[in-house]
Amino acid sequence: MKRYIESILTGLAIGVSLGICVIITVYLKHNLEHPDISENTEFVENSTVVFIFERIVTNHEYITIAGMAKNKSDRRISETWVSANLFDSIGLFGSCQDRMKGLEPMEERAFALRCYAFKSEDAPKELSVTTKISSVEAVK
Numbered sequence: 001m002k003r004y005i006e007s008i009l010t011g012l013a014i015g016v017s018l019g020i021c022v023i024i025t026v027y028l029k030h031n032l033e034h035p036d037i038s039e040n041t042e043f044v045e046n047s048t049v050v051f052i053f054e055r056i057v058t059n060h061e062y063i064t065i066a067g068m069a070k071n072k073s074d075r076r077i078s079e080t081w082v083s084a085n086l087f088d089s090i091g092l093f094g095s096c097q098d099r100m101k102g103l104e105p106m107e108e109r110a111f112a113l114r115c116y117a118f119k120s121e122d123a124p125k126e127l128s129v130t131t132k133i134s135s136v137e138a139v140k
Contacts, residue, residue, distance in 0.1 A: 057112070064114050069103065079102075093124060
């Protein structure tokens with residue numbers, strides 16, 4: 001009986017040790033691949049980045065809001081969250097948000113905000129949208 005308990009405790013200790021090693025490895029891998037996400041970034045004014053709405057696309061799997069994102073500052077933007085409210089003829093149909101990575105100073109780039117909660121086949125005939133920048137993180 002004593003040997004059985006020792007075997008279980010040894011297996012448990014090995015399992016916990018391996019779990020801790022996996023967690024540390026994943027954490028280090030993430031921080032080494034994305035160094036600008038850790039301590040090298042700071043939140044800046046949302047007006048630093050603008051999203052210019054162009055059109056609503058409903059011929060793909062999900063409703064997609066297409067437009068242009070522009071960094072108006074002289075700093076590199078590491079991450080920008082864009083939010084959209086979708087309206088049908090009755091009122092608010094739904095909301096979605098998506099993230100854009102890496103905008104260089106004064107860069108303007110096409111961006112497609114995908115609303116994964118809403119399939120295109122379920123889109124109402126009359127659909128309008130309002131968009132806004134939720135948060136902006138810049139490299140220090």
